[in-house]
Amino acid sequence: MAELRETILKTSLELFEQKGFHGVTVNQIVAASNTSKGGFYHHFQSKDELLFVIHDTFITYVLKEAKAANEIHRSPIKKIQSIIKAFVKVFDLYKPHISVFYQESNYLKPEYEEQIKRKRDAFKQMVFHVIEEGQETGDFRKELPMEITGMAILGMVNWIYKWYSRDGKYSIDEIADVYVDIILHAVLATNSVHEESLQSQMLERPFFTNEK
Amino acid sequence: MAELRETILKTSLELFEQKGFHGVTVNQIVAASNTSKGGFYHHFQSKDELLFVIHDTFITYVLKEAKAANEIHRSPIKKIQSIIKAFVKVFDLYKPHISVFYQESNYLKPEYEEQIKRKRDAFKQMVFHVIEEGQETGDFRKELPMEITGMAILGMVNWIYKWYSRDGKYSIDEIADVYVDIILHAVLATNSVHEESLQSQMLERPFFTNEK
DNA sequence: CAAAACAGACCAACCAGTCGGTCTCTAAAA
DNA sequence: TTTTAGAGACCGACTGGTTGGTCTGTTTTG
Incomplete structure (x- = not known):
């Protein structure tokens, strides 16, 4: 058993x-x-294998979610929206895993490290790709360097593990909504001439627009 | 000696x-x-004291910079601009310190930990305060929850230690400019009725507006 | 010459991992 | 049905190597 x-x-x-x-x-x-x-x-097999298993369960899950979000939607705006939302929500599910992940990842044995690195890079590339896509379609501001923007987004979300708590002031959904809003405000071109208008895309009526 | x-x-x-x-x-x-x-x-005195000294030199520096930026300017827009810029640039100066700082901070002995925590919180509060100020003056969007926005900004910048390299594609100044731009796009109210207009404030002619 | 700066042998504690052994449960043999 | 055989799960005393830190002595400096 x-x-x-x-x-x-x-x-x-x-x-x-x-x-x-x-x-x-x-x-x-x-x-x-x-x-x-x-x-x-x-x-x-070892204490190190235990560390690896913890790393792997979390990163595997995240990667799967991102892939799904990428396949379901066509518009880069929708794509980044769902990826961010899913990404943020993972912190509610896997907070302990993620804490350990980011704090101890450099103590992984090389063999383990390589496996994890591959999956992490795959996720990063997906985010990068969506940004690129959005810039090509004209939805996102072309003047933003894709790599810097991507890392800014990844960092902003990843950092959640340092401060999020289930008992905190805001729920994970509220946080996700604000993050999506911040990111879209940052990257959307003001003259997005696509089928969807700016406002309707940006906020799916996030909770904080209703507050007084 | x-x-x-x-x-x-x-x-x-x-x-x-x-x-x-x-x-x-x-x-x-x-x-x-x-x-x-x-x-x-x-x-x-011990290996732990060594770890503490490394932590302290970095966080002390950052805090000093932020205080200065806060005293020099009056407008919240200018304030957040200089704080972010200074904050980002610290990663060029103290990259190794910061890496150790974020990766090993939870191995600090309690006595040391408390000292560091106090300074770190002081810095966080400064960022929070500037956002609050900007919302009061009407420069920043009032609908954004201050804490979430603050942590998003801190996270996005802090994460730089994971990927920045002096030999990388972008210089630290370029990164700082993009970050300021992203953050201002995210937080600025569209109808900022203040002395300074949106565009002139947002970009101090960052490098990437000139590219092609 | 006194005090600070440094050398390096030494130690006690600790810790990941091992290894011989036990217990339980299943299933085939009698 | 009872007996036997074997496999997987689990136990815990033990070990071999490592590590942070000490202590005594030597050198350098002011």
Whole structure:
């Protein structure tokens, strides 16, 4: 039964998030999971493999979401909208994974690192591509350098792991709406001559337009 | 003489950036600095103190810059412009410090952590305050939630440490210009009725408006 | 010559990973 | 049905290597 494996994953995730990968020993994980060294090493080859599994589950999910969003829509505006929304929402689902991901990713063993890097780059390229597309169709401002804009967007979203909390002032959906709004305001060409008008695209009636 | 101290700081910074705090032993630092254990522990109480010093030099600098930018200008638009520019440019000066800062900050001993946290919060509050100010004067869109917008800006800039390189395609000044432009496009009210007009404020003729 | 700066052998603690062994459960053999 | 055989799950004492830090002594500096 893979029950213990799940327990170990869950408890170690909590511990890593609190104290960091190096701040937690295998013995602590084992104790918190009510098992033993033997139990641990029966399910994982090493402490490093555990770190890899955590990384992989999160990045795999994100990549899948982005691919889907990319295939469903045709307009770059819609595409970036859904990618950002999905991306932001992932922080609600996988907050602990992501925290560990960004804080300990450089301690991954080379073999593991390469696998993760490939998926992460794939995601980055998707964002870049959508921006490029939007600039070609004239929806997005052509004067913005694509790489810088892309990294600005990625950074802004990625940083969420540092401050988001489920008990915070704003829900993840509200945050997603604001982010989409900020990004679209930043990149949309003012004379977007496409089928959809600026305003109708920019805000799907985000929550904060209704507030007083 | 405090010469060795500087050498240790510099070499350990390089090592930490490459391999991370936990990936570098005191013996390695000592060897790379052409000194001995005795030399190291003469200048630093512990490996942790070394980590603290690195954190502190960077955050102290950033905070000083932001304070200055805040005092020099009166208009929130000008303020946010200089804060962002200064903030972005810090990544050119202190890239290694910042990398270590964000990757290892949760391994700081509590006593150290508190000191750093205070300065970091001070900086965050300054950014928040400028946004608030801009919303009050009507320069910035009032419908944007201040906290989310602030964190979006901080995240977008902070993330630079993950990808910026001096040998990269764009200079730090170019990046700073694009960031200022993106942020102002996102936050400026379209009917900014202030002394300065939208366009003249937004871009101080950034490099990319001249391209082709 | 006194104090600071540095050298380097040494140590105690810790920690990831191992290894021989047990327990349980299933399924084939008797 | 009972017995036997075997596989996978799990246990926990042990180890070998590493690491941060100390301590005694030596050199340099003012």
